Amino acid sequence: MDHRKIGTIIILTCFVLALMPATVVAADDNYIPFNKMWQEKPKTQWSGYDFYQAGKAASSQGNYQEAIDNFNYAELKVVDEDTIPGRSANTETFLSEIERDKAATYSRMPGHQAEADAATQKSQTLKQSAIEKSEKERLQHSCLIATATFDSPLAPQVQQLREFRQGTIYSTESGTQFMTAFNAWYYSFSPAVAIFIDQHPLTKPPMRVILTPLLGILSVSRMSFFALASYPDISVIVAGLIASTLIGIVYAFPLLFVLLVIIRRAYPFRLTTGVFKVLGAVTVTGLALLVAGDLVTAKPALLAGSVMFIVSLVLLAGLFLSWVCLNRLDSRSAHANNE
Numbered sequence: 001m002d003h004r005k006i007g008t009i010i011i012l013t014c015f016v017l018a019l020m021p022a023t024v025v026a027a028d029d030n031y032i033p034f035n036k037m038w039q040e041k042p043k044t045q046w047s048g049y050d051f052y053q054a055g056k057a058a059s060s061q062g063n064y065q066e067a068i069d070n071f072n073y074a075e076l077k078v079v080d081e082d083t084i085p086g087r088s089a090n091t092e093t094f095l096s097e098i099e100r101d102k103a104a105t106y107s108r109m110p111g112h113q114a115e116a117d118a119a120t121q122k123s124q125t126l127k128q129s130a131i132e133k134s135e136k137e138r139l140q141h142s143c144l145i146a147t148a149t150f151d152s153p154l155a156p157q158v159q160q161l162r163e164f165r166q167g168t169i170y171s172t173e174s175g176t177q178f179m180t181a182f183n184a185w186y187y188s189f190s191p192a193v194a195i196f197i198d199q200h201p202l203t204k205p206p207m208r209v210i211l212t213p214l215l216g217i218l219s220v221s222r223m224s225f226f227a228l229a230s231y232p233d234i235s236v237i238v239a240g241l242i243a244s245t246l247i248g249i250v251y252a253f254p255l256l257f258v259l260l261v262i263i264r265r266a267y268p269f270r271l272t273t274g275v276f277k278v279l280g281a282v283t284v285t286g287l288a289l290l291v292a293g294d295l296v297t298a299k300p301a302l303l304a305g306s307v308m309f310i311v312s313l314v315l316l317a318g319l320f321l322s323w324v325c326l327n328r329l330d331s332r333s334a335h336a337n338n339e
Helices: 003-027 048-060 064-081 091-107 113-141 144-150 156-167 173-186 190-199 201-227 232-266 273-296 299-338
Strands: none
Touching (some): 048 064, 048 091, 091 113, 144 156, 144 190, 144 201, 156 201, 173 273, 173 299, 190 201, 201 232, 232 273, 232 299
């Protein structure tokens, strides 16, 4: 198997991994790329989000009663639909935002201070309820493998992973889109792995050994993120670059090296620079998609770019070290044969 075939397999794998979740997002009927799409369809087809946007527009134009009517319709539709088109927050968070904007509108209407105060109170109550539900769900469903390994969702190691995800990755839109793809992959198998670990306590010590380097990697990545906190979009890319490279060195390299040694015994070949050029092209393409997606707020581009950038960097780091080690082995073997 020559480097062209290897390169083709790598680039196709990266593109498939990147474009599959992006295609799902692009095909999602609920995805709303522009804030004014509600103006392009009949009012009878408006969703709760459409009424909310119309209410905000009316309020900004001074049509306060029309704004209040639209906000009320938005709340009824949201409760009926129990979904929030185009938004990532849960229903109660969205209702809280509607009440907040309703309060702001009432405050501009003479003689409606009581209604403004009531809307403000309702907004705060809904927001607090949403936070409590989100926290409960976070403890129950996140970091399943780490929770099983360290015996508790409140273990320091689990909290460190959670804080990295919530405080670092989710702080930007590109990181959020990457987590969309990662969660789809992670939660496809993590519940079964977590159950297995819980049922077999002897697996916990080796799993702790496996996860410990990851905690160190994320700590380094998180420090780099906060060092560039003034530039959040750049900081998350740098943090992703550092984390991906170190994960490639610590986790991908041993697996790839062993795999390549086994394959070379059956199909002799040499890794060449062509493989790294292909991976480098995928990395640059992913970075370009991240930048372009951030500029135009295109979620499919952010999703595809983040996956391509992260996966290609992990493979690049792992394959580069494997290439160095294989070349050393070949050199020793050639030297031994000459003797």
